[in-house]
Amino acid sequence: MRLVFAGTPAAAVPTLRALAARHEIAAVITRPDAPLGRRRVLTPSPVAETAEQLGLPIIKAARLDDAVTEQIAALDASLGVIVAYGGIVREPLLSTPEKGWINLHFSLLPQWRGAAPVQRALIAGDAELGVSVFQLVPALDAGDVFAMRPVALPDGATADVALGVLADDGAALTLDVVDAIADGTAQARPQQGAPTLAPKLAxxxxxxxxxxxxxxxxxxxxxxxxxxxxxxxxxxxxxxxxxxxxxxxxxxxxxxxxxxxxxxxxxxxxxxxxxxxxxxxxxxxxxxxxxxxxxxxxxxxxxxxx
The missing domain is CATH 3.10.25.10 (Formyl transferase, C-terminal domain)
Incomplete structure (x- = not known):
């Protein structure tokens, strides 16, 4: 299937690699180069670096505005996949790919909707973390879920270690969902239970x-x-x-x-x-x-x- 992928940090890289190995990536959308280190050197995002290694077209955008929407529409992709891009997808972009967008989220939805699900889950002392792949909708992380999987973590795992483990498991789960959407067997179900929120940490x-x-x-x-x-x-x-x-x-x-x-x-x-x-x-x-x-x-x- 012809895809558009949007992501920025290292946690999005395993999913990009998994999808690129089996599907056609029409373009990779990521945030612009950011100043890093004491010398504030402009540095491409981990997703941008990976896309360049894979020879994929890259669109660098701080936000998904009308200009980016036009670029994506011209790609004629069937599905958008987003993993921690760092920006909001709104209409008409939500409906621009034929099958809309799916999102890999690092929690067992509806638990920990928001920007920092792994961090908030660990702070709360949750015994179980996991990953979910859901249909992106205008409401925050509220779309129907295609697949969900609990993930075992190493004892004492910190948020950065946990996110690395979840990113790998989430990549495999996202690939399964994309394959199912491609062959017409995917089924999404409404989220069950009361949501909890995971705002960005200060x-x-x-x-x-x-x-x-x-x-x-x-x-x-x-x-x-x-x-x-x-x-x-x-x-x-x-x-x-x-x-x-x-x-x-x-x-x-x-x-x-x-x-x-x-x-x-x-x-x-x-x-x-x-x-x-x-x-x-x-x-x-x-x-x-x-x-x-x-x-x-x-x-x-x-x-x-x-």
Whole structure:
């Protein structure tokens, strides 16, 4: 089947590769090059880089306006496939391909409709995550679902790790749906249950509240790693928490209190401590947490979150 694909981040790349191996990709739509790194070098999106490797036509657009709609209409594609493009598809573009658009979403719909489903699910402590492929409609992530699949994650997976696993499983599921649409056997069903929302995370969402129980602190750490990033403050200075694990068997510490262990720095929560193994102090690069601790003055008198 002749397709138009829209996507931007690395999580969309497995689906693009899977579809390109079996179907005709008339064009790939992705967001424009963005400044990255300390030198703010303009860099193509992961989807743009992959499309170039595959020799596919690329349309770079910050939004899907009338001009982009005209370009897509001229391609005479049968179906549009979108994975984390980063923009809204509205009419008349929604109806421009003959069979409309389908969307790979990284949740078990109607749970976690919105921009940050994986992060929000982990922060909430959900035991099960998954992927859904649905028909795109004007309402946010509300279309009928063609296929849905729960996905097992590695123990302690952070949001970036989880998204990589879901992206691979989602690519296979999307390919199955596109194949079924192509041969006329696809069936979509209305979503069942009450929806929950997953708005985009802000920097403040990464702040760890040490007064909460360990399981809640650890769930937030997992959900905000690596974006927007887990962090706390010490004497008003931000400290990024890059790697951490529960220390359920360690002796309790008062919430926010720090203590050095052999391989980690323990920070007290409302229950058991969190073992922090890698940090990034303000103005410095990532480092081993124990090395950072050794450079502190009177570390045990400090309180995280202060």
């Amino acid at each position: 920097l403040d969402d990464g702040a760890l509240d040490w007064a909460q129980p360990l399981e809640r602190v650890y769930a937030r750490y997992r959900g905000v790693t690596s974006e927007p990033g887990a962090h706390t403050t010490l004497d008003g200075v931000r400290l990024k928490i890059l790697a951490a694990t529960p220390a359920s068997s360690a002796d309790p510490l008062d919430a926010g209190r720090l203590r050095a262990a052999r391989d980690a720095v323990l920070i007290g929560t409302g229950t058991a401590p969190l073992a922090v193994t890698r940090v990034q102090p303000a103005g410095k690069g990532p480092m081993n947490a124990v090395d950072w601790w050794r450079g502190l003055r009177d570390g045990e008198s400090l309180r995280a979150g202060s």
